[in-house]
Amino acid sequence: MGKTDGVRTNRRSIGYWLRELLALPGAAFDYAVGKWASLSASHEMIAEAVPLELPAATIAKLTHAWSKSTAAPDSGVAASWTEREQELIERIRVETAAGNRNNVTRTEAYRDVYYRTPELHWALLAHMVSRNGGWNMTDLQGEWLPWLLGKEQREAVFRFLEQANALIFQDAYPQLLLYEWSRREGRSLFHLLSAFGVSAFMAPVWRQFWRDGESAPLTVALIVNEQNYIEQRVVQHPYFRDKVLHTFFFGLQSLLQLNGVVFPYGNGQRRGEETVVLRLSGLILERFEHLHERIEFGKRLYAMMFGIPRVYDGVKCFAAAVKHTGSRADYAPHLFARVRQKPPQRVYTERLLGGRLKLGAEPIYSPELSAAWGDQPPPVPEPGDWFTSAAEVIPYFQKLPLPSSFEMTNEYGMMLNKIELAVIAVQRGK
Secondary structure (H helix, E strand, O other): HHHHHHHHHHHHHHHHHHHHHHHHHHHHHHHHHHHHHHHOOOOOOHHHHOOOOOHHHHHHHHHHHHOOOOOOOOOOOOOOOOOOHHHHHHHHHHHHHHHOOOOOHHHHHHHHHHHHHHOOHHHHHHHHHHHHHHHHHHHOOOOOOOHHHHHHHHHHHHHHHHHHHHHHHHHHHHHHHHHHHHHHHHHHHHHHHHHHOOOOOOHHHHHHHHHHHHHHHHHHHHHHHHHHHHHHHHHHHHHHHHHHHOHHHHHHHHHOOOEEEEEEEEEEEEOOOOOOEOEEEEEEOOOOOOOOHHHHHHHHHHHHHHHHHOOOOOHHHHHHHHHOOOOHHOOOOOEEEOOOOOOOOOOOOOOOOOOOEEOOOOOEEOOOOOHHOOOOOOEEEEOOOOOOHHHHOOOHHHHOOOOOOOOHHHHHHHHHHHHHHHHHHHHHHO
């Protein structure tokens, strides 16, 4: 029996062992204490928050502009651009293609943009979300998921993650570079957005940002735009709906909370001689397949990252200090190892206790992206503009609420325990 077949025939077994985790007196106590500590930390940080605002006057101007917008012309159609503008368009295309080689190059490109132009909040948000995307990609070839998913399914999930990551970069990165070139030349170049197939929705937003420099409306607009951009091209694509979204993996993903996005926000604390306790902020996305939920999720991540000083300071320091490799050892070297210290086990033995390694246990294998997956040919996006009316986007610009609970240190430890117990459940089920 293959590993995937084992998962499909042992769903009840997995659920049983996950319930067993909380049935253990020590684990239940640790979870309750950790949950209380996380809620307390969230409330403490919220008390320090400076909530982001979407100015009503700005949104009114954008609403008026969107009501007059028409679909962007085909990116292959040359408009009345000057020779200098055509050279700039080609330069941006070449730079975008170079950055779109894989998740690591994309993630680093976003970071570089943010540190050059910190008013582009979306670039830092994209950098951190893309880090999580890379970790999800390498998880597929890491310690645990090969026990739960067969080779064909892991390849399909990787293609899903890679396509979404690459298409967003292909659409958004030229916009960021065009803004940088506008700054260099001291004039708006956003009439060139159509050369890159950017939605007509974004042109008024960039022009407004060029005038007033308000980062929040631009960031929300980019969140709305990029999630709509991948909706038909990836999320609703028949191949990915059949091979990824409508499979047992996505039910398992929700159960194990694999769809969480975490942001390291602190250096950790020591308990005597014990290893560092991670300090993580983040949120769990319950239903990736729902466009509205993905957009609101992105907005909450943004509100948390830029509205809560402790999270922002920690994220900024982490992004500056730690190069992205795709391995979870980037932020948790005391839990994960980029290289296996021993050959893979034929029988997996439990290594975690309360989200920490047991004494003497081997670190969890988490490879770098280059060791897990080869570079993929860049996707060719289907033509078309998702934007049809102002009415469908205006609701996203009414508010930017802070999440009530986002401290994830305890939740993340429980997630790791859940995944490990799922592996043990499959193994014992066989």
